[in-house]
């Protein structure tokens with residue numbers, strides 16, 4: 317009897333130790349936690365009861381159900397557990413890429429940075445366990461927006477492909493990126509849909525992603541103006557993505573519902589974008605500028621910054637790194653920056669450049 321009791325005590329201690337270890341590991345590695353809990357249950361010295369084995373199996377099954385439905389989704393899902401809308405303004409330097417995780421977990425990628433940023437965007441998405449991109453959107457065929465797309469096609473299961481509408485005869489600086497984008501898309505068996513005024517990329521009861529511009533009536537010889545301007549609305553909140561669209565494009569949509577909580581500032585904060593009239597309509601609480609550290613263009617423009625600072629909390633990828641903004645449908649619930657920046661805006665003391 318004595319030996320049996322000692323054995324029981326040892327089993328109890330080991331079981332408790334394993335259980336404590338499981339709690340300690342918690343959600344950081346659900347698989348290990350799960351295995352440890354199962355082992356701890358098996359070792360638990362139940363009283364010699366004829367239903368002991370059934371009790372143990374029952375506990376194991378309960379743990380399994382808990383792990384499968386509560387822990388694993390949290391661990392493996394690229395999106396917030398609360399079914400929020402999360403937008404990642406990825407720091408790719410002097411180029412643009414925005415990852416939109418829709419409330420139902422669908423993935424939208426707007427632009428993929430420059431040629432050498434492709435692997436950077438790919439690594440960022442892989443880190444979030446993303447394998448499939450439901451909506452891949454090139455705002456316009458400039459290198460710093462679609463240059464990295466080739467790497468996205470190479471690494472992800474791409475479903476629907478969009479590219480901002482542009483007139484056939486327009487001058488395209490670097491046709492290589494466009495040709496590669498079209499060829500990769502074709503190779504995947506996906507046709508490239510023109511994103512233009514009226515295009516609805518995705519719509520559910522909860523959210524909508526719609527293209528506001530360009531329209532076929534827009535007249536400009538500047539490819540930037542043909543950037544797809546996309547509004548993603550979720551409940552009472554909205555995000556506005558502008559690509560490199562400038563004042564010419566902005567002026568054509570001032571009568572539309574532009575109101576958004578978060579504005580991705582047009583053309584890297586250049587002076588030719590973000591007019592006062594446009595800002596009045598968007599009326600953002602948060603503004604994000606995707607721009608490279610000490611870039612050769614002197615962006616963002618100081619006048620644009622001054623206007624933005626007056627009305628919105630302004631973030632920049634050159635200062636803050638990747639910026640993540642999350643909405644629960646009622647309000648913006650979190651703004652996460654990769655790093656803090658305590659300095660002054662570098663350009664505020666510099667002479668005002670008219671071109672930007």
Ligand SMILES: [Zn+2]
Pocket residue numbers: 411412458460461559560583584
């Ligand atoms: Zn650009």
